[in-house]
Amino acid sequence: MPDARQFDLVHDRGLTRIWIGADALDRSRAELSDWVRGRRAFVISSAPVRELHGEWLERELSAASAVTALDVADGEAGKTLDTMGRLAREMVAAGGKRDSRLLTLGGGSVGDVGGFAAACFLRGIEYAHVPTTLLAQVDASIGGKTGVNLPEAKNSVGAFHQPRFVIADARTLSTLPRELIRQGLFEVVKAAILADSALFDLLEVRLRELLEPESESLGSVVEAAAAIKIAVVSADEREADRRRLLNLGHTLGHALETCAGHGALAHGDAVGHGMLFAVELALPRGLRDRDAQRIRALVGRLAPARLPSFDPDSLIRAMSRDKKARETGLSWVLPLRVGAAEVVDDLDPALIGELLASFLTGFVESR
Amino acid sequence: MPDARQFDLVHDRGLTRIWIGADALDRSRAELSDWVRGRRAFVISSAPVRELHGEWLERELSAASAVTALDVADGEAGKTLDTMGRLAREMVAAGGKRDSRLLTLGGGSVGDVGGFAAACFLRGIEYAHVPTTLLAQVDASIGGKTGVNLPEAKNSVGAFHQPRFVIADARTLSTLPRELIRQGLFEVVKAAILADSALFDLLEVRLRELLEPESESLGSVVEAAAAIKIAVVSADEREADRRRLLNLGHTLGHALETCAGHGALAHGDAVGHGMLFAVELALPRGLRDRDAQRIRALVGRLAPARLPSFDPDSLIRAMSRDKKARETGLSWVLPLRVGAAEVVDDLDPALIGELLASFLTGFVESR
DSSP states (O other): OOOOEEEEEEEEEEEEEEEETTTTHHHHHHHHHHHHTTTTEEEEEOHHHHHHHHHHHHTTTTSSSSEEEEOOSSSSGSSHHHHHHHHHHHHHHOOOOTTTEEEEESSSSHHHHHHHHHHHHHTTTTTEEESSHIIIIIIIISOOOOEEEEEEEEEEEEOOOOOOOEEEEEGGGGGSSSHHHHHHHHHHHHHHHHHOHHHHHHHHHHHHHEEEEETTTTTHHHHHHHHHHHHHHHOOTSSSSSSGGGTHHHHHHHHHHHHHTTTTTTTHHHHHHHHHHHHHHHGGGGHHHHHHHHHHHHHHHHHOOOOOOOOOHHHHHHHHHHHBBBTTTTOEEEETTTTTTEEEEEHHHHHHHHHHHHHHHHHHOOO | OOOOEEEEEEEETTEEEEETTTHHHHHHHHHHHHHHTSSSSEEOOOOHHHHHHHHHHHHHTTSEEEEEEEEOOOGGGGOHHHHHHHHHHHHHHOOOOOOOOOEEEHHHHHHHHHHHHHHBBBBBBBEEEEOOOIIIIIIIIISEEEEETTTTTEEEEEEEEESEEEEEEEGGGSSSSSHHHHHHHHHHHHHHHHHHHHHHHHHHHHHHTSSSSOOHHHHHHHHHHHHHHHHHHHHOOSSSSSGGGGGTHHHHHHHHHHHOTTSSHHHHHHHHHHHHHHHHHHGGGGGOHHHHHHHHHHHHHTOOOOOOOOOOHHHHHHHHTTTTBBBBOOEEEEEEETTEEOOOOOOOHHHHHHHHHHHHHHHHHHO
């Protein structure tokens, strides 16, 4: 595997330095030490991840005046306002200050709730993400979105708060269960559809190998997908326009997750179905059959989980409650071809309802 | 009373337009209507304030597609993470979107928790403050600080989120109980000590009249104090340096509030004692006796509430937990003379402990 690559994401409060690859932690060592030197460091993680990687990270924090480990429940269960409040109370009790440091160690959920704690604690302290899942390395850790779920809607309370560092070390992926690799690959496919037809080609050729443990190709695929996210976020930090492209598959995906009950349908699977539905919406607008087939085939090889039976109207209600929605209506990201997509705000709601009903029937009954 | 004055506070996300004075709401009418036009508006208030001013404000929002009233408990009791979460859930249920609008109507606490809900709901929506207390008009509504209390420490979870508008209409002050005028005047005195010796002179002459109902002078005093806050915040939005001056009286003040139990000691009274203690710390550093006497006399005429018996060590622990503290130690704002102050980071902790013990003895026993 090649050396880690370093990216600088410039945003309106400064710069996020991102290392991705085989020796990311080694490459980050000097800057990480300087950053925590003489300060309290809080490492937010979940018990299983801390078991695997906690010692290794804490060794890198020996310059800190104190290191406090705080655990949250793994997955969506940990992404609550109560959890954020508990973290903040524990940080007050441990003597946390405005110049304390926080690190999140884990997957996207740990990063989201830990980053939100960093955003709100004393109105914001500096933090770093150390993502340990494929999904977090290519997507969740980049871009400064933090937050928690409300029972009614996913990620509906949160903040934009850019990390100072992202350290996406490929070695953490070697301990990942195959299922989490599969989930993360949906976001890699998404990035390829949006912006990188060469990556799409590579995925078509290497998908089987990528799903094997300790795949040699995983590192370069992670770097390529992360680079797309970094480029889009750099251009448009607050999602006014270009950043909305990253929501490909997420308009329906989030609603599927919400209606299934948080945690019942994995994020990757939900986005997979969302991308398949985006293809259905894009076809009448000119997406070529050949490209539609390639997207369907690649997403299909990742075998998105069978959907439970959904009421289309509930899904549409959930979509219109989603934070991405505006009062002017739903936004959709639709592929133009493999490697390019567009944001569409004016789709006919009746057409969406009709296509959604037949889409759901297809997935529930025939697969 | 003169017409409302308009200020533009430029910050790193744009501009906050602030109207202060007798006809602030009239002056803001056109822009306020444009801002809510066709959108959902949420008005966060407390039952007693809504009773007085709710109808009046809602009439101004007739251009909105819908207006949803949400109440929080008055005072510090409403400033909790649970309250913020409930507001967010009610906003989801009412169909709140990223382009919905939020207004806070009330005192500093309503503004703080309502502003924090605006900061976090869907990762941030636009909002406006309509402050109805003297304290909120001269201080809390200006500068974008939002947040809630944890049981362990005041304002320890929150966000910087600048309002789009602040509409500080002097007519709302005419219904204020005398006690809330008195509380707010502590912050006016603070502003005068920091930056405006002419305002200090005026306060010395007019203090008695200012404490009467419907004082003619209140409007100009509010404008002068708010102008100081606006100038300081404009120069330094995130409190790296100059904005810390606004903490005069707050280092000890917040600790007094925390140790007394949230809500047991009013904020103004606590800041009053904090300013008196700042005078004690400033004397050995060269504050002239004449200026010390003037500050003591003016604060004394506002009659800060008697303090319950405090353990100095508990206060020092509470101060070091305060969000203003850094890992390098406590910061103090000390008057240099009437009209100027400095931030001091290197005071000897032993000296502080000693002066604090004798300061507390004086207040508990002899007054």
